Every structure is written in C-alpha cells, then in structure tokens.
Amino acid sequence: MSELKYLQGYPESLVDQVRNLIAKQQLKPFLLKKYPCCHDIKTEKALYDFVQELKSDYLKKSAPISKVVYDKKIHAVDHALGQHAFVSRIQGSKLKAKHEIRISSIFREAPLPFLRMIAVHELAHLREKEHNKAFYNTLEKKL
Known part of the structure; x- marks a missing residue:
C-alpha cells in the first residue's frame, strides 16, 4: 500500500x-x-475572510496575512494541499514581508472541515516554518 x-x-x-x-x-x-455536502466559500474574498477569522480566533499576535487564494496549480495528488509563502521585498530603505496562503482549488468543492483543516495547517506555518515537533505542538495547542 x-x-x-x-x-x-x-x-x-x-x-x-x-x-x-x-x-x-x-x-x-x-x-x-x-460529510455529505460542501461549503459555500467559493470566492477568494470569502476564503480570505474565513482564514482571517480563524487567525483572529487562534493566532492574534502572529504576522498579518496579505493574500489567501485558491490555486489551480497546486495538485493535491502529487504536490501539496496548500502552501504558505513568506515573501520579502525591499521598498526603498525598508524590508517589507508578506505572508501568503494558497489552498488547492479542489477544496473549493470540499466539505468545510477539510477546508478548515488546510487553512489551520497553513496558519500554523506563521509560527513554525518547518513540519517539526514544535509545528505539531502549535497545531494541537493553538488550533
């Protein structure tokens, strides 16, 4: 298997x-x-609001999220279910950091607990970048 x-x-x-x-x-x-039916979070605006609500409930003091989108390029079978990206850009003399979350577009038609699981997983990456013991402790304690 x-x-x-x-x-x-x-x-x-x-x-x-x-x-x-x-x-x-x-x-x-x-x-x-x-899970007989899927959620109604179809637009990226609704997805952003959903993830922001989860973040405000569990990770209030973490870095802000600038973008949350459904991504057709993420293939769940052989790649990933979601991705967290930390993007740094220099603007003048300042370093701007942005956090982006991309969730596979297959979750647009999934049950809400599945979407929530992926969103929570990606939010945990705001605290821990790697899938290590501290990452899973964050999932258990905070989310």
Whole structure:
C-alpha cells in the first residue's frame, strides 16, 4: 500500500483506521456519509475572510496575512494541499514581508472541515516554518 504522506505526524491509531478503510475500499463511502455536502466559500474574498477569522480566533499576535487564494496549480495528488509563502521585498530603505496562503482549488468543492483543516495547517506555518515537533505542538495547542 502506498505511503499516506498527508497523514504523517498524526497518531498511528488514526493512520491505521485510514489504512483499514482504504484496504476495504470503504474510505470514500465513509467520507461521503460523514460529510455529505460542501461549503459555500467559493470566492477568494470569502476564503480570505474565513482564514482571517480563524487567525483572529487562534493566532492574534502572529504576522498579518496579505493574500489567501485558491490555486489551480497546486495538485493535491502529487504536490501539496496548500502552501504558505513568506515573501520579502525591499521598498526603498525598508524590508517589507508578506505572508501568503494558497489552498488547492479542489477544496473549493470540499466539505468545510477539510477546508478548515488546510487553512489551520497553513496558519500554523506563521509560527513554525518547518513540519517539526514544535509545528505539531502549535497545531494541537493553538488550533
């Protein structure tokens, strides 16, 4: 069975449950039963507002986010589900830093908990850049 790369860092018991569902070809029916409909956050403005609300609830003192978009170029199967970019630009004598979050466009039609999971993951990168122990602690404690 292929490696479940999007589940790395999660408890082994959860990963085993997913492996079992995949082996029995029950993952899709399970997810459709649990999440029968998708969210209504279709525009990038609505997505930005959604992520800003999450940020204001959990990460008030973190850096501001300048951009949140659905990105058609992010391919969930072989690349990523979302991306956090830290962009630095020099404007005159000042260094301007911007944080951008890009979420795969497949989540435009996904259930709200899936979109929230990706947004929370990318927001955690405001505190921790790498997927290390501190990153996962941030997810557990703050988000």
